Amino acid sequence: MSILVIAEHDNDELKGATLNTITAAKEIGPDIELLVVGFSCDAVVEKACLIPGISKVLVADKETYKNFLAENIGSLVAEIGSDHSHILASATSNGKNFMPRVAALLDVAQISEIISVLSEDTFERPIYAGNCIATVKSSDSIKVITVRATGFDDCESEGGSAPRENLDQDTNLGISAFVSEELAKSDRPELTSADVVISGGRGMQSGENFRLLEGIADKLGAAIGASRAAVDSGFVPNDMQVGQTGKIVAPNLYIAVGISGAIQHLAGMKDSKVIVAINKDADAPIFQVADYGLVADLFDALPELESKL
């Protein structure tokens, strides 16, 4: 039986998290189908067909799916996925939203945010904010899985030529409707896929002071993140939050500025390749996970760092 992977996209662009999820699928088995569900999403389908190792790209292109309402997508994925051995989606806010609906409709458990595949029914996933790694084995006939992107490398994105197969389903439950969205606009890379992330915490003292991070981010091509404390203090919006219940990042370089290092924050960044901490409190727990620590006042260190990079 084949594995169904749900593509992550915004109707215009296929998101990188899809490639990590396909890597996880390839570790489970060889026969992989990719489902693109959305509206007016031909550009996404074109890219999807180029991914090597996909047997076919299923396309549900209907206005019903334009805003990715979980009620409607959940029903579709449960119907399409019912004759598959595994259903995988990225653990993005979208995947987290509809996948448990799929699992419940199929009367199977969901295995959330796997970070490695040990066999077709056994996986590793972090629990307790990543302070423990659980090895879990599923006895369900269909495995419904969300994949933490930082646990898997990107697969190749070009070189394949999977056939496209259009689906007729239009599962509009008619119980929910899209009203509006406010998406942050930024020229910087996305937090979850950036090579470099620089994050500020409560030590930044205000939202305005996050400007001190911007010059450095520009020079390093970095995304800007924040700790929960900075979000709670109202310095920056929640979509910048890195942590257990925010975004999980694992860039090549993570720079934590004015962040004490609460468990919840470490859960979101401790798999980064190199961690730098800048904090004036030498006892801050962030230094325990940092490869390079600089005990300094960030209001001196940041301008100096920017000028010397």
Added chain:
Amino acid sequence: MKVLVPIKRVIDFNVKVRAKSDETGPDLTNVKMAINPFCEIAVEEAIRLKEAGTAQEVIAISIGTNACKEQLRTALALGADRAILVETEIEVEPLGVAKLLKAVVEREQPELIILGKQAIDDDSNQTGQMLASLLSYPQGTFASKIKIEKGKINVTREVDGGLQTVSLDLPAVVTTDLRLNEPRYASLPNIMKAKKKPFDTLTPEELNVDASPRIEILKVSPPPERPTGIIVNSVDELIEKLKNEAKVIS
């Protein structure tokens, strides 16, 4: 309207949990327990709906051992009107929890179910969505703002790129994110009063639900250790190390 608030007893969020040395599970010996932080936000939101006159009754419910009574009493002290414990010794997975909650929803007929988006122990982020799915209800997950009017609820959701607002028919399921509200503390008089509020105990058998687990936990191990880092003395030294030792900047 009637609001049902499912809550979970978990370790206190400040506790750093470690795996047991024999890797059979997390070491929870003598660990402080509390209401899951997101569930606390759910309780607070339900109480605010009652204070605003939108809700008439708030029912707190938990599923687990007898010890969960402690967290239900906290919910009562915060302002819930009555509590239900579905008592079981087995560790119920999110699907089982959702099935038990569905059975209670069918008995109680609440118009709104508010629960935390995620429990900080198993970090599953499933129960609300599964419950909505089993009931064929709409869902507003990761809510940072809710507004109820004319038989509908508008939910502003925290999504990866920013905020999304959806309009849902009632009855509906809402799961809470951090910015929905700041929970209050229970006052001493309210803690005393909570002891007199109605408290029911049910079992999965009475609800006719099979909540047996589908997932076997083979082991629970510590995460890979990071090598010990170094303290640099200056910005210059930091840049030098990042360039020449870590080779992450050029």
